[in-house]
Amino acid sequence: MSVFVWIETFTGRALPSSWEALGAARKIAAGFNTDITALVFGEEAVSIANEAGLRGAARAIACADDSLQEYRLEAYAALLSALTQERRPVAVLSVATNRGRELLASAAGDTESGLISDVIDLRLEDGKIIGTRPAYAGKVLMEMACNTATTFVTVRGRAFPAAAPDDEAALAVEKVASIPTPQSIQTEVLDFASEAGKVNLADAAIIVSGGRGMANNPAAPPVDISGDEANIWKAQDGYANTLTPLAETLGAAIGASRAAVDAGYIPYEHQVGQTGKVVSPDLYIACGISGAIQHQAGMRNSKVIVAINKDADAPIFKLARYGIVGDLYDVAPALTAALKERLNS
Amino acid sequence: MTHIVTFTRSTPDTAAKVWVDSEGEVTWGDVATVVNPWDEYSLEETIVQAKSSGAKSTVIAIGSALHDDALKHSIAMGVKDALRVEEPGADINDSLIWSALAAGAIQKLGDVDLVIFGKESVDVATDQHTYQLARRLGWTMLSYVSAILEVDYAAGVIKVEKMLEQGKQVVAAKLPAVISVMKGINEPRYPNFLGIRKAAKAQIPVWSAEEIGLALPRPATGALRYMNPPERAVSTEIIEGEDTAAKAAALVKRLFEEKVL
Ligand SMILES: Cc1cc2nc3c(=O)[nH]c(=O)nc-3n(C[C@H](O)[C@H](O)[C@H](O)COP(=O)(O)OP(=O)(O)OC[C@H]3O[C@@H](n4cnc5c(N)ncnc54)[C@H](O)[C@@H]3O)c2cc1C
Ligand SMILES: Nc1ncnc2c1ncn2[C@@H]1O[C@H](COP(=O)(O)O)[C@@H](O)[C@H]1O
Numbered sequence: 148m149s150v151f152v153w154i155e156t157f158t159g160r161a162l163p164s165s166w167e168a169l170g171a172a173r174k175i176a177a178g179f180n181t182d183i184t185a186l187v188f189g190e191e192a193v194s195i196a197n198e199a200g201l202r203g204a205a206r207a208i209a210c211a212d213d214s215l216q217e218y219r220l221e222a223y224a225a226l227l228s229a230l231t232q233e234r235r236p237v238a239v240l241s242v243a244t245n246r247g248r249e250l251l252a253s254a255a256g257d258t259e260s261g262l263i264s265d266v267i268d269l270r271l272e273d274g275k276i277i278g279t280r281p282a283y284a285g286k287v288l289m290e291m292a293c294n295t296a297t298t299f300v301t302v303r304g305r306a307f308p309a310a311a312p313d314d315e316a317a318l319a320v321e322k323v324a325s326i327p328t329p330q331s332i333q334t335e336v337l338d339f340a341s342e343a344g345k346v347n348l349a350d351a352a353i354i355v356s357g358g359r360g361m362a363n364n365p366a367a368p369p370v371d372i373s374g375d376e377a378n379i380w381k382a383q384d385g386y387a388n389t390l391t392p393l394a395e396t397l398g399a400a401i402g403a404s405r406a407a408v409d410a411g412y413i414p415y416e417h418q419v420g421q422t423g424k425v426v427s428p429d430l431y432i433a434c435g436i437s438g439a440i441q442h443q444a445g446m447r448n449s450k451v452i453v454a455i456n457k458d459a460d461a462p463i464f465k466l467a468r469y470g471i472v473g474d475l476y477d478v479a480p481a482l483t484a485a486l487k488e489r490l491n492s
Numbered sequence: 493m494t495h496i497v498t499f500t501r502s503t504p505d506t507a508a509k510v511w512v513d514s515e516g517e518v519t520w521g522d523v524a525t526v527v528n529p530w531d532e533y534s535l536e537e538t539i540v541q542a543k544s545s546g547a548k549s550t551v552i553a554i555g556s557a558l559h560d561d562a563l564k565h566s567i568a569m570g571v572k573d574a575l576r577v578e579e580p581g582a583d584i585n586d587s588l589i590w591s592a593l594a595a596g597a598i599q600k601l602g603d604v605d606l607v608i609f610g611k612e613s614v615d616v617a618t619d620q621h622t623y624q625l626a627r628r629l630g631w632t633m634l635s636y637v638s639a640i641l642e643v644d645y646a647a648g649v650i651k652v653e654k655m656l657e658q659g660k661q662v663v664a665a666k667l668p669a670v671i672s673v674m675k676g677i678n679e680p681r682y683p684n685f686l687g688i689r690k691a692a693k694a695q696i697p698v699w700s701a702e703e704i705g706l707a708l709p710r711p712a713t714g715a716l717r718y719m720n721p722p723e724r725a726v727s728t729e730i731i732e733g734e735d736t737a738a739k740a741a742a743l744v745k746r747l748f749e750e751k752v753l
Contacts, residue, residue: 261712
């Protein structure tokens with residue numbers, strides 16, 4: 148039996164959001180009167196397995212074979228599918244990151260099992276695992292269940308509390324070998340440009356976002372540029388010198404609206420919304436963003452929303468807990484100063 | 493001849509109000525559907541890649557005639573052929589069934605080198621279709637592609653840039669492959685007059701499971717219930733103050749009281 152949780156790792160460390168999947172697994176394990184098995188593949192698998200033990204896994208299956216050192220879908224899916232087939236867990240969970248999504252969907256496909264993706268709530272009813280997930284950009288919620296021996300579940304980031312560490316815990320680690328697959332040599336990773344050091348949008352507890360209003364920067368661009376290019380310069384200067392100091396003071400990630408991304412003010416990685424990232428931080432500060440329905444689709448589940456906009460009628464104010472009507476180029480620096488004062492006192 | 497296939501579907505307009513009616517069904521009234529917004533990028537990429545390699549291109553929708561609009565939009569943009577797979581009674585919301593039908597269609601076409609998907613369906617966002625199709629075919633899967641750097645069909649290799657939460661990665665892999673592409677990979681074109689005329693006249697063949705030669709698997713998932721999400725009860729407080737500094741200080745105070753800081 149057992150409940151499997153895939154602990155996602157990156158350069159030899161567990162992603163903190165993986166502990167949320169472990170937290171979500173506790174409910175299922177308790178309901179089925181079974182325990183949790185952490186699955187850790189790749190670099191530092193055994194030490195990460197031990198960490199999982201401190202957070203509620205009774206057992207761990209670790210594989211640090213060469214072929215799994217770096218994440219590769221084909222090799223990871225082959226092992227996860229084989230373990231699922233052989234051990235018949237009641238459920239396999241992971242957090243719904245890019246890798247979690249593709250890995251669990253692949254293993255669910257291989258083992259002809261059902262998968263409920265991106266769940267925000269889990270419960271048990273008559274021995275069945277029922278997952279609640281948003282659909283239609285969060286306009287509708289749906290409850291799903293699977294009728295296969297194993298239910299695969301990906302949990303939305305920040306929807307479940309992380310399993311807290313406990314010093315008393317004991318863990319049995321089992322080392323397994325990888326599954327040789329012809330496919331595992333098909334993909335070769337050539338290069339990696341890390342954006343390490345920056346706070347990841349999906350995990351961020353606080354997000355400071357800038358929209359089209361970022362172009363209304365009073366700073367003067369170099370004399371030789373004008374028109375759209377001048378707007379791009381002004382907006383980029385604003386992200387770098389107005390929003391970044393605020394974000395750094397808060398330990399926040401930087402977000403953006405699609406209008407800002409499409410105008411070339413900021414790279415797509417920062418886009419929040421229906422065709423960007425869906426986030427649910429504790430605090431979301433929207434600066435110069437009107438609050439279109441497609442932007443709301445990405446941030447409406449933030450715990451506290453603050454809107455800074457010079458138009459008192461902007462729809463974002465209907466969603467916001469707090470609003471300041473004013474020019475973001477006045478308000479954001481004042482906010483940074485007020486925060487610094489408060490944090491230093 | 494090289495053959496690139498893409499999948500698409502119709503989804504309710506992103507601005508549409510969508511709700512659960514008194515019968516418990518999801519509805520968006522009589523608002524028109526659009527081509528799934530994420531698929532604008534995969535359709536564009538299919539057209540660009542087919543053009544640069546002189547390849548054939550085909551767009552496939554799985555499901556009811558609701559998706560014909562998305563197929564016609566695809567043809568209007570410039571994808572060469574369209575087809576729809578519909579098996580009455582099959583639960584295509586189940587991704588094992590969906591991927592069986594999709595894999596069957598690819599195998600029936602027989603000569604496919606590359607399949608290009610959008611990132612997700614903006615409506616149901618099952619997030620499984622792409623991967624389960626690749627597994628059924630036993631092909632390479634490359635997700636979240638932000639640029640196709642090189643494709644050599646003769647040598648059977650593809651090199652792409654992929655997006656991860658932690659940054660970007662350049663990956664080389666073997667063809668045939670299934671890829672999903674992100675916004676930003678290209679600028680989707682608008683259909684022109686000629687394209688729209690061509691689409692209006694297009695006859696879209698419909699294949700059943702039997703025509704594909706397929707025994708469908710048992711569905712593994714079921715939707716139990718749809719619900720309207722609880723109303724978000726927010727009372728907005730507009731922070732007032734003598735000047736900006738006073739407003740900022742008042743906001744900081746509130747945020748500490750809310751314990752979000
Ligand atoms: C299929 C589809 C998908 C989409 N997906 C997304 C998505 O994922 N994410 C997304 O964000 N949008 C998305 N959109 C676009 C969305 O509809 C809006 O166009 C977009 O969100 C607007 O961005 P904005 O608020 O920055 O710009 P605007 O709507 O132009 O608003 C700018 C705001 O800035 C304010 N402002 C200007 N200057 C200042 C200043 N100096 N100080 C303070 N305030 C100022 C203005 O009052 C205004 O309210 C999508 C649209 C479609 C059709
Ligand atoms: N019924 C369908 N017919 C054709 N393509 C689809 C269908 N459903 C999903 N897709 C494709 O699969 C991608 C991922 O969708 P999903 O797995 O539903 O999030 C979408 O961007 C589409 O390209």
